[in-house]
Amino acid sequence: MPLDLAFELMMMLTSGCALLVSAWLFWRARRRRSMKALAGFGIMMALWCAGHVAVFYGWHITGMALILANPLMPTFFLDFAIGFVNQGPAQRLWLTRLARYRGLMYVVAVLISLSTLWLRGGSIIAFGPFEHYFVFHGSGWFNIGYTIFIGMLAHALLLWGFIHQQGNRRRSIAAMFAAGAWGLLLATSFIFPSLGLLWYPWPMLLLPSYVLLLVYGVVRYQMLEVNAWANRALLWILMTTLLLGLMALFSAMAGRLGMQALAAVPQWQLWLYSLLLLMLALVLYQPVSKLVERLIYPGSRLDEQLLDTWLARLRDTDNWHTLAHEAQQLLARQMGQPVTVRLLTTPPRFEPGSGLELWCLHQRNDWQFRLKGFDDVTPGMRLTAEVFGSLLATRCGLLERSLQLAEAERKRVSEQHLVELGGLSAAMAHELRNPLNIISMATAGLDPDRKAMIQDQLKRADRLIVDMLAYSGQLHIQPRHTALLPLINSLKPQFDWQQVRLELNLPEHYQLYADPYRLQQVLTNLLDNALSFLRNQSDGRLRLEAGDNPGVLWLHNNGPSIEPDMQSRLFRPFVSRRAGGSGLGLAIVQRIMEAHGGHIHYRNDAGWPVTFALYFPEEPTS
Incomplete structure (x- = not known):
């Protein structure tokens, strides 16, 4: 292939690649000004390469105008660098102020381009394989000097960003520097003829790679689909190279294998046919892949x-x-x-x-x-x-x-609340018991009826204080096997049973794995609460029986049933159905059961108006 034609094709390819990449960047940029500026850089690169092609075809004025628009390329890149760097932790006021002068930078670049064109800052010469080639002279050197200065300024700004940025943005800047070094190496050969060195610009043949590497370096850490595209592009390049090599080898050996007709085919035609087949396979890959996916995975519509x-x-x-x-x-x-x-x-x-x-x-x-x-x-x-x-x-x-985190936080808040409530309750108990003791001593000289009435109220107040201390204090559980019948028998004398019958349906040696003192509190509260309702009826019955499973205890009574709206609030503190009750009895029972690792439930489906089911844990196995 003639060398001038190879140069022309590379310029056209670079221009096409730059336009495609710029269009894609502009479409993806949305409101990101920095990406729009990078798209502008790509457009200027495309126009610059188009200027060389115009010179080759004899359109000298148009070609020189596009080539001398050099300063706009680094100006767009500087605009991109300002916006790309001035984000996140590296954002600075001086960069924000510099961004306000973007318009002035573009005006200066346009003025320099027009003035050097008017002052004839370049000319067309012939050398080597080129009949038309652009070289700088006169004011053109100011044009190229200003272009280099703005480019250095943009890269200096990127270097500052590399020092102050982190993460993906820092890695993108490093990739841009690598691409910039590659672009500088390629573009250097373009100026050689302007310096009197009439060397063929071989590095310029690789110029299409500069645009792609630069844009890829910028967005590869920002957009996932870019990496997917780069993966397919690299695969296509490797397949193309491998195919061309295989066709060259096959063409060289075809004569020895007896394929004279194939050996007579020019090698460039074999390469062309192979590339056309490869391009056809590339175009058909996506629809064929979707068809195969539908055949292998019919009905799958995942996206x-x-x-x-x-x-x-x-x-x-x-x-x-x-x-x-x-x-x-x-x-x-x-x-x-x-x-x-x-x-x-x-x-x-x-x-x-x-x-x-x-x-x-x-x-x-x-x-x-x-x-x-x-x-x-x-x-x-x-x-x-x-x-x-x-x-x-x-x-x-x-x-x-x-x-789990929510439950842990709830328990922490609950425990903190109980600690505060315990301290407050202890202080209140101390302050209340002193005047209650004084009142109790002051009743010594009163008549028996009035003294008995006051003493009953004092006992009620003391019971309320005891319940409040029991509910708000910390529970220390020391469970062991506890015989239930002896414990029940020891509690019977504490209650005023009147006409209420207590029925025990328990095995003789029935035991629970529980803290004896806390178990006594549970039974005392439950029995006292039930008796307060059963004493008012003639046929009051209270039954304590063992459940079907170990550790389960049922306490029934035939007192008045509990209203539905009360059932959901039974175990809340200060909720009571009995006159004179503290509203803490069932709340204390629930706390003690939970401290054992068990629980208590109200039941209305066991054949009795009121049933409480207590579930104690079994003894842990060592």
Whole structure:
């Protein structure tokens, strides 16, 4: 290939690449001015190369005008550097002020370009293989000097940004410097004929790579699709090089293999046919790939937008029930048929035999998914379920950690509140008991009826103080095996039973693993609370019986049933149905049960008007 034609083709290729890259950058830039400035740099590079092509074809004035527009190229790059560097932690007031003079910089560049064109800052000469080649002289040297100065200023600004920036922006600046060094090496040969060195500008043949490397260095850390494009471009270049090498080798050996007709074909034609086939394969790759995907994974319609929707919908859930319901709706809508989603902390004892199910299991401190009933669905549907299951398992892990953190924070706040309440209660008890003792001593000389009335109220006040201290204080549990019948018998004399019957349905040696003193508090509060209602009726009955499982105790009574609106507030402090009650008895019981690791529930489905079920933990195995 003639050398002048090779130079012309490279200039045209550089111009085309620069225009395409600039159009793509401008489309992606949106409101990012720095990227628009970089697109402007690419456009000026395209026009500069077009100027050389115009000179080759004899359009000297047009070509010289485009080449002498040199200063606009680094001006656009300086504009880009200002916006690219002046972001994040490196943002400075002086850079913001410098950005206000962008318009003036463009005006100066245009004036220098027009003046050097008017003063004939260059001419057209012939040397070597070139009949028309542009060289600088006179005012043209000022043009090229100003261009170099603005370019150095832009790179100095990038160097400052490299020192002050971090992360991807810093890596982008380093990539720009590498591309800039490559561009400087290529462009140097363009000036040689202007210096009287009539050497062929071989490095200029690689100029298309400069534009691509520069833009890629800027955006490779900013836009993911650029890296995907670079991956395909590099693969295409390597395939092209390999194909050309193989065709050259095959052409050289065709004669020896007896293929005379093929050996007679010019090598450039073989290369051309190979490149055309390669380009055709490149064009057809995407549609053929989609067709194959539809054949292999029919029904699969996964894309980035769908995955983003799934992630957003799953992220909005804040509890297990909502997460399972939302996941079930999303997957069923995508599959086009009902799908059951189950979130399990332990594997179930049996597996269903029909229907599509997605399980998320908590195993070995991690969440994993399983598909049930998907053996007969299409591969595309199964792929969809697998991708969704992976996202759901990840969301389960995040929700679990979020709930654990929320529970830990709730306990911390509750414990802090109890500490403050305990201190306040102790101070109040001390302050209240002093005047109560004085009042008690002052009743010594009163008549018996009035003294008894005052003493009853003093006992009530003292019981309220005791309950408040019990609820707000810290609970120290020392559980051990405790026989229940002897404990009940020791408590009987403390209560005024009147006509109420106590029925004990307990094995003779029935035991609970509990703190004896705290268990006594639980039974005292529950029995006292029940008796306050049962004494008012003639057939009052109270039954204490063992549950079906170890550690379960049932306390029934046939007193008045509890109103539905009261049932949800039974164990809250200062909520009471009895006259003169402190409202802390059941709250204290709940605290003691939770301190044991157990719990208490109100039941109205056990055949009695009122039933309390107490669940104590079993003795831990060592």
